[in-house]
Amino acid sequence: NLKGTCSVAEGCGNASSDKSYNGGKALIYGLEINSSYTPRIASVYFPLSAQYTLTRASFQSHFTSTLSDWGIGEVHQGDPLPYVPRHQLGVQAGVRWQAILANLQWKHQSESYDQAIPLNREKLPSSAILDVTSSYFADEHFEIYASMDNVTNQKNLVSLRPFGARPGKPQSYILGVKASL
Numbered sequence: 473n474l475k476g477t478c479s480v481a482e483g484c485g486n487a488s489s490d491k492s493y494n495g496g497k498a499l500i501y502g503l504e505i506n507s508s509y510t511p512r513i514a515s516v517y518f519p520l521s522a523q524y525t526l527t528r529a530s531f532q533s534h535f536t537s538t539l540s541d542w543g544i545g546e547v548h549q550g551d552p553l554p555y556v557p558r559h560q561l562g563v564q565a566g567v568r569w570q571a572i573l574a575n576l577q578w579k580h581q582s583e584s585y586d587q588a589i590p591l592n593r594e595k596l597p598s599s600a601i602l603d604v605t606s607s608y609f610a611d612e613h614f615e616i617y618a619s620m621d622n623v624t625n626q627k628n629l630v631s632l633r634p635f636g637a638r639p640g641k642p643q644s645y646i647l648g649v650k651a652s653l
Contacts, residue, residue: 475495498530526558543592560582581599586633596632617647622640
């Protein structure tokens, strides 16, 4: 059984805050495939990996929803669970030479819906994001790293609820040091 809880952060008033909702039966199933390979040329390594996830998620009960996360109104058997993309794909490619590591990561997510109820349902478009990271391992306890997330500054929509459109992470830069004992 699928349960939902409304909170003030989700736009629920004090009267319905922390109230639980029963979505009845839900069917969620899928397939996940992971693969990795690290070829080597002399002392240079090329770590490669890919992941794919197929997800099917739908309500299996008919009920009247009063939870805005699912939509307000009649939910029918077969209506989709909100914000669950059918396809997700990630691909990473890197190069490591001695104490230096650099990686590219590309992540794709297919479209999804903002609510279960067909009336006023909106589709969130698919998105693809490219990130770059690099590290220098001074020794086994000390790493200096830099990353650039969303290299192409791709504008993507990650949510429509509560309170309207919410964008994904913009292009950002991180420079840091990790130390362990």
